[in-house]
Amino acid sequence: MVIHNKTAVITGAGRRLGLFVVERLIEAGWHIHVLTRKKTSGLIGITSERLHIHELGVYTTKNVMRAIDAIRNKQQGHPIHLLLNNASIFENDAQVAHKGVSSYEAMIFVHMIMPNLLVEGLLDELFDESAPGNVISITDIYATNPHPAYSLYCSAKAGLESLSYGFAKKYAPGIRANAIQPGPIKFLPEHDAVHQKKVLAETLLPYEGGFLPMYQTIEFVLDNGYLTGSVIKVDGGRSLVRG
Numbered sequence: 001m002v003i004h005n006k007t008a009v010i011t012g013a014g015r016r017l018g019l020f021v022v023e024r025l026i027e028a029g030w031h032i033h034v035l036t037r038k039k040t041s042g043l044i045g046i047t048s049e050r051l052h053i054h055e056l057g058v059y060t061t062k063n064v065m066r067a068i069d070a071i072r073n074k075q076q077g078h079p080i081h082l083l084l085n086n087a088s089i090f091e092n093d094a095q096v097a098h099k100g101v102s103s104y105e106a107m108i109f110v111h112m113i114m115p116n117l118l119v120e121g122l123l124d125e126l127f128d129e130s131a132p133g134n135v136i137s138i139t140d141i142y143a144t145n146p147h148p149a150y151s152l153y154c155s156a157k158a159g160l161e162s163l164s165y166g167f168a169k170k171y172a173p174g175i176r177a178n179a180i181q182p183g184p185i186k187f188l189p190e191h192d193a194v195h196q197k198k199v200l201a202e203t204l205l206p207y208e209g210g211f212l213p214m215y216q217t218i219e220f221v222l223d224n225g226y227l228t229g230s231v232i233k234v235d236g237g238r239s240l241v242r243g
Contacts, residue, residue, distance in 0.1 A: 005029055005030075005031075006029075006030050006031070006081040006082070007031040007032070007033070007075065007078065007079065007080050007082075008025055008030050008031070008080070008084060009032075009033045009071060009080055009082070009084070009122065010022060010032060010034055010035070010083075010086060011034075011035045011085055011086050011087035011115075011118070012035075012036070012086040012087030012088055013035070013043065013086065014036045014037070014038070014039070014043055015040055015042055016186060017086060017138070017182075017185065017186070017211050017214055018084075018086045018087075019040070019042045020215060021086070021214075021215055021218065022034060022046065022051070023046065026046060026048050026050060026051060029050075031050045032050060032052065033052045033054060033071045033074070034051065034052065034053045034054060035054050035067050035118075036053065036054070036056065037055070037057060037058065037059065038057070039055060052071075052074060054067040054070055054071070059087075059109055059114060060109075064114050065117065065121065068117070068121035072121075072122070072124075075125055077124075077125075079125055079126070079128060079131070079133065080122055080125040080133055081133055082133070082134045082135075082222065083118055083119065083122065083126060083133070083135045083136070084136050084137075084138070084218070085114075085115040085118070085135070085136070085137040085160065086138045087114065088110065088111065088138070088157075089103075089106055089107045089110050089111070090150075090188075091103060091107070091150075091152075091153060092149045093150065093152055093153075094149070096152050096153075104152050107152060107153060107156040108156050108159070110156075111157055111160045112159040115137060115160060116163060119167055119171075119175075123171075126174075126175050127174035127175055129173050132173060132174055132175050132225075132228075133174070133175050134175070134176050134178075134221065134222055135164070135167050135175055135176070135177040135178075136177075136178055136179070136180060136218060137160050137161070137163070137164045137177075137178075137179045137180070138179070138180055138182065139158075139161045139164070139179045139180070139181050139231070140153075140154065140181055140182065141181045141233060141242075142157065143157040143158040143160075143161045143181065144158065144181075145239065145242070146158075161179050161181075161231060164179040164229075164231070165177075168228045169229065172228060176221075176225075176228040177228055177229065178221050178228060178229070178230045178232065179230070179231045179232070180214065180217050180221070180234060181231060181232065181233045181234065181235065182209075182214055182235065183203065183209065183233070183234065183236055183238040183239065184199050184203055184209060184238060185208070185209045185210065185213070185214055185234070186209070186210060186211060187208060196208075199238075203236045204236060204237025204240060204241060205237055206236075207236070209234065209236055213234050214234055217232055217234050220232075
């Protein structure tokens with residue numbers, strides 16, 4: 001294993017993919033700033049001094065800016081090599097309609113406004129023409145082919161993907177910005193056997209991908225210095241099958 005002395009900022013790192021990436025990067029010697037609504041048992045279980053947890057409580061502009069100030073104070077001008085926009089709110093249109101417009105506003109904030117605040121707020125630490133910082137955004141295969149029951153969620157992910165293109169164009173050559181579209185990486189607890197069977201039947205590689213392929217793709221993006229403005233599918237071929 002190559003040991004790095006680099007720094008990453010990761011949102012939505014309390015569980016699932018975000019936590020998996022944090023654990024792997026900590027093992028590889030990275031310093032990690034985590035933005036999370038609250039500490040989870042997974043994060044609490046990581047005892048490394050290289051993990052810095054910024055609890056937001058609620059995702060608001062004020063709280064994100066406070067976290068940005070704390071990160072910059074901790075960095076003291078040292079570079080940030082990776083910003084991973086992983087935080088997500090996954091709700092279907094019926095759930096959003098039940099909760100009201102504020103639910104959709106929260107989706108837009110988490111998927112679009114917060115990533116932009118972080119890039120703008122940490123620009124001095126990310127931008128380096130000789131060794132560009134990386135902004136990697138986790139979107140969704142449905143961002144470009146919306147699921148009718150999740151049209152609002154898909155629109156927010158599409159916005160994040162568009163922002164990724166914008167970051168690539170706006171900040172080249174000092175920042176490389178790319179997006180990753182996951183497919184059926186890891187089913188949620190509410191996905192019953194019938195749902196899982198249906199999804200896998202529509203996937204060329206008919207099994208759960210797990211978090212490792214996503215982490216490997218993040219590593220690939222970091223290692224490939226000539227990659228920016230790209231969107232990479234990690235979906236087992238599901239987007240080819242689904243109409």
